[in-house]
Amino acid sequence: MTDPELAARAPLTKERVLRAAIVLADEGGIEALTMRRLAEALGAEAMSLYYHVSGKDGVLDGIAEVVAQEISEAAGQIREQGSWKATARARILAAREVLLRHQWAPGVLASRSQPVPAVLGYHDALVGLMRAGGLSYDLIHHGLHALGSRAIGFSQELFDPGAGPVQPDQLTQLAAALPHLAGMLAEVAHDDPESTLGWCDDQTEFEFGLDLILDGLDRARVR
């Protein structure tokens, strides 16, 4: 108790372990999160973690739940808008802001063998919102699947064509093998030459896809 060596480090708790794990994943991606590095970040040995969490899967379950709670809370701050669609849109964009700070989250959530409680809670609120907006349970069910991870603000891209601005000489090379893609790129890049993000703005594209789905669901609603 009075020994400075023992008092030097706060005792481990499950909460401290999970918070440190999230910091590691945020900063170095999910592959930076190892039991050994996590322990080191906490000033402990790897084996000490096992007293507070049930192995690495326990850590992943835990951080999934913490982030899902954060998403739920952010969405909960959104007040009712003029329509179910506007409210759902605002809630999902609020969720996305959280997710942008935890980009590893969709993969971890999808990899859990048991449903993550706070994710269910988030979707429960979404179902309630859509039901109150006049959508049938059947349509809502299809809608949740159609949204998939987009419901929490994430859309999986297969390649990043906007890794950098397209150079004219790259375009001519591209045109031979991929004429349609090159044609599209040339025009889209020309329309927005100022874009510092390259020619794709993630946020704009996310909102476009989200609106496409929400609009489609609203149109399918029986009025």
Place this chain on the structure above:
Amino acid sequence: MTDPELAARAPLTKERVLRAAIVLADEGGIEALTMRRLAEALGAEAMSLYYHVSGKDGVLDGIAEVVAQEISEAAGQIREQGSWKATARARILAAREVLLRHQWAPGVLASRSQPVPAVLGYHDALVGLMRAGGLSYDLIHHGLHALGSRAIGFSQELFDPGAGPVQPDQLTQLAAALPHLAGMLAEVAHDDPESTLGWCDDQTEFEFGLDLILDGLDRARVR
């Protein structure tokens, strides 16, 4: 040459290595694909692989390209339908059939630091199809982002509410904490009590989401 010991195993080639890697990933998931197990499946030592591929990332790049080619070829078999939308739909569903045999593919494709050539080729054809259908390059660009991994037949789900049929007693438990989800489940499960897949049919849900996006894009087209 006449020594049976030496003749016992076909020499390694990049193609054989990649084919074996795909079999491993198909059968045991992407985490079953390790350099050591891959070598073992080929009757060689782990270090021998490095002569044919540039490490594990080279294997991942390689299998990503092979599967993307398979997807491209499957889509290429589809002949023109009555509209761009019908053709795109049929091509994407053909891609999905390939993907269902290689469920690890979306994750691997998304994890590549360089674009996978055959994925670009597949998207190039899709762009051409949409352009011929009267969509502007700008709309096509948004459309590709809106589709994301759905363009090759994959939709990321955050949880699998259809892991099994919902039991009545589970529903009452659920209803307390998640009233809206429970209400939806009760109705959807009731509507289709025969479903052996639980209450969610992946294929149906995939097609619903796909049509929502394709219909939305077609509607946004200037006619």
Place this chain on the structure above:
DNA sequence: ACCTGAACACCGTTCAAGT
């Protein structure tokens, strides 16, 4: 040209032991 063995720096985890 093609393949390998030994070795290194990592993983997650078990188990017996410390305080």
Place this chain on the structure above:
DNA sequence: ACCTGAACACCGTTCAAGT
């Protein structure tokens, strides 16, 4: 109750060596 050291079965990879 809480933490640790040694050890085990795995990883990917480098490097020098074999044929």
